[in-house]
Amino acid sequence: MRQTKQKLMIIDAIHKMDGHPSAEEIYLSLKPDNPQLSLATVYRNLNEFCERGLLRKVEIPNEPVRFDKHLNTHFHGVCERCKKIINIPARKEKSLQDCIGMVKEMEVTRYNLLIYGICNECRDQE
Amino acid sequence: MRQTKQKLMIIDAIHKMDGHPSAEEIYLSLKPDNPQLSLATVYRNLNEFCERGLLRKVEIPNEPVRFDKHLNTHFHGVCERCKKIINIPARKEKSLQDCIGMVKEMEVTRYNLLIYGICNECRDQE
DNA sequence: TTACATGCAAAGTATTTGCTTCGCT
DNA sequence: AGCGAAGCAAATACTTTGCATGTAA
Numbered sequence: 030m031r032q033t034k035q036k037l038m039i040i041d042a043i044h045k046m047d048g049h050p051s052a053e054e055i056y057l058s059l060k061p062d063n064p065q066l067s068l069a070t071v072y073r074n075l076n077e078f079c080e081r082g083l084l085r086k087v088e089i090p091n092e093p094v095r096f097d098k099h100l101n102t103h104f105h106g107v108c109e110r111c112k113k114i115i116n117i118p119a120r121k122e123k124s125l126q127d128c129i130g131m132v133k134e135m136e137v138t139r140y141n142l143l144i145y146g147i148c149n150e151c152r153d154q155e
Numbered sequence: 156m157r158q159t160k161q162k163l164m165i166i167d168a169i170h171k172m173d174g175h176p177s178a179e180e181i182y183l184s185l186k187p188d189n190p191q192l193s194l195a196t197v198y199r200n201l202n203e204f205c206e207r208g209l210l211r212k213v214e215i216p217n218e219p220v221r222f223d224k225h226l227n228t229h230f231h232g233v234c235e236r237c238k239k240i241i242n243i244p245a246r247k248e249k250s251l252q253d254c255i256g257m258v259k260e261m262e263v264t265r266y267n268l269l270i271y272g273i274c275n276e277c278r279d280q281e
Numbered sequence: 282t283t284a285c286a287t288g289c290a291a292a293g294t295a296t297t298t299g300c301t302t303c304g305c306t
Numbered sequence: 307a308g309c310g311a312a313g314c315a316a317a318t319a320c321t322t323t324g325c326a327t328g329t330a331a
Binding site (some may be wrong): 161 | 310312314
């Protein structure tokens, strides 16, 4: 992976931004100071970072892909109102495996759990 | 909901087809005998059936939405090789709630779990 | 120097929407 | 008859790709 100023600014942006930005949000945060930056470059680099394990993708149906700089095990909550993503710690004592049990229908490689709900901020605004 | 021959043939097709067809697969299965059928009509009706609880959507990132005629509680497995969807029964004695525990970050409304792996058929083909 | 990365525009995929016409009820 | 539904094409949203040019090593 060749080092470019685009890669550096993208990684830097993600680490400065709160939460789980989308490719476009990262692009828009950088665009004012880097008018020639291309959205395609942002997408290409984010995907490469994910492949290399520097970032994690958060894929939510009907939403643009978000990127998560936290690599430890946790679940993702999605606020149905504001669409914000919330990191939800996994319990150490109980794993998803335990809950699902033996799956004889396939050889399981990974789980992807999304928890939908209303975040505390949206809740308070009612 | 007005009864039309399109609605009838779509519902009929899903119940005759195995597995979890996409809108386009349903459309293509009906098109030969119904050349004037529109894909938009298939999408509109499938969405309406889901809203009314007659079908369930299976949403998988980077895949077209599939439709499931089984309404009982179960999880969905996705074969990473052939992209087939497999119904995986939920265990009665342990719920996902138990496993995830209290979520203080949000008010949870629902969970969406996808189990990724290699299905038995693809496994046997190795 | 040379191969990989970028920028731009165009293409791609899945799905929805606007509008006219059709056909249930 | 009247209004919801269908058909068609165009629009949409997000993301990827082709290709010429730029630039890190």
